[in-house]
Amino acid sequence: MGPPADCLFCLIIAGRTPGHLVWQSEHAVALRDINPQAPTHLLVLPRQHHRDVAALAADDPDALVGLLRGIGEVAAAQEDLRNGYRVVFNTGAEAGQSVFHCHAHVLGGRAMTWPPG
Numbered sequence: 001m002g003p004p005a006d007c008l009f010c011l012i013i014a015g016r017t018p019g020h021l022v023w024q025s026e027h028a029v030a031l032r033d034i035n036p037q038a039p040t041h042l043l044v045l046p047r048q049h050h051r052d053v054a055a056l057a058a059d060d061p062d063a064l065v066g067l068l069r070g071i072g073e074v075a076a077a078q079e080d081l082r083n084g085y086r087v088v089f090n091t092g093a094e095a096g097q098s099v100f101h102c103h104a105h106v107l108g109g110r111a112m113t114w115p116p117g
């Protein structure tokens with residue numbers, strides 16, 4: 001089964017010029033979240049459609065490693081994240097996932113609290 005035709009992140013990956021992306025690799029791309037929850041809030045997503053990180057891990061381990069490497073590379077390039085950052089994979093509706101194309105939230109530029117809400 002292919003990706004849903006109306007997947008927002010598939011459409012962004014297909015349609016955006018590289019200028020809108022803060023980082024990209026063979027496996028993944030990064031862009032700024034449209035509704036940032038911290039001074040720096042990036043989304044890192046696999047180019048291929050998988051509904052969440054568990055599906056990505058099961059279906060394409062190489063792409064998962066590419067995504068995780070991407071998180072480190074993106075964070076290293078952001079001055080705002082030099083003192084640390086939070087990585088979040090909301091997985092499933094009750095966890096707050098609203099776009100069902102796997103993505104990592106990378107948040108920083110302020111002190112993070114624990115436990116998360």
Ligand code: 5GP
Nearest residue numbers: 008031032033034035090096097098099100
């Ligand atoms: P989720 O709720 O699935 O964990 O995360 C989806 C994220 O995508 C949200 O933080 C939301 O602000 C972000 N988002 C939704 N639509 C767009 C968009 O069109 N562009 C960008 N850059 N981010 C978006």
Ligand code: ZN
Nearest residue numbers: 007010049101
């Ligand atoms: Zn998609």
